[in-house]
C-alpha cells in the first residue's frame with residue numbers, strides 16, 4: 001500500500017510533477033486534497049523559514065507528514081536580492097514582467113551579473129525535520145528572451161549555456177533546474193528511508 005504524504009502547495013502543476021516522480025511508493029496529496037483551502041502566508045525572511053513554516057502548518061493542523069518548497073533568485077551584486085521576495089519584487093499586485101524590469105534596472109550599473117536560483121524543500125516526517133537544497137548557477141541577461149516557462153525565465157541564463165531558461169524549454173530546464181535538483185534529493189531520501 002502506498003504511503004500518504006502532503007505537498008503543501010495549491011499549484012496543481014507542481015503537484016502532478018512531483019506526484020508522478022514519487023508514485024507508486026507514495027500517494028502525494030496537495031493542500032486542496034486535504035481540505036486546506038486557505039493560503040498559508042509566507043511571513044519569514046528566508047527561503048528555509050517559509051518552507052518550514054508551510055510544512056509545519058500542515059503537520060500540526062492535519063497531523064500528516066508533509067513537504068513544502070520555496071524558491072528565490074539570488075543575485076550576487078544585489079546581496080542576494082530578490083531572494084525570498086522574488087515573487088513580489090516589484091510590489092504586491094505586480095507581475096513577472098514588472099519584477100524583471102526592476103531587476104534589469106537595478107543591474108544596469110553593475111558589472112557582475114552572476115546569480116543563482118535556489119530551491120529549499122522542507123520535509124517533516126513524524127515531527128523530524130529534513131532540508132534539501134537545489135541550486136542552479138548562472139547570470140542575468142541584459143534583456144528578456146524566449147517564451148517558455150514563467151517568472152524570471154526570460155532573463156536567467158544557466159551556467160554553460162548562452163540561452164535563457166525561457167529559450168531552452170521545459171525539457172532541458174527540468175534536467176538542470178534548482179527545483180529538479182532539490183526534488184531529486186527529496187525523492188532519493190524518501191525512497192531509501194523507512195517511513
Ligand code: IMP
Pocket residue numbers: 069070071072073086087096149150151152153165177
Ligand atoms: P515559488 O517559491 O516556487 O513560488 O517561487 C517564488 C518566485 O520565484 C516565483 O514567483 C518566481 O518569480 C520565481 N521563480 C521560482 N522558480 C522559478 C523558475 O523556475 N523560473 C523563473 N522564476 C522562478
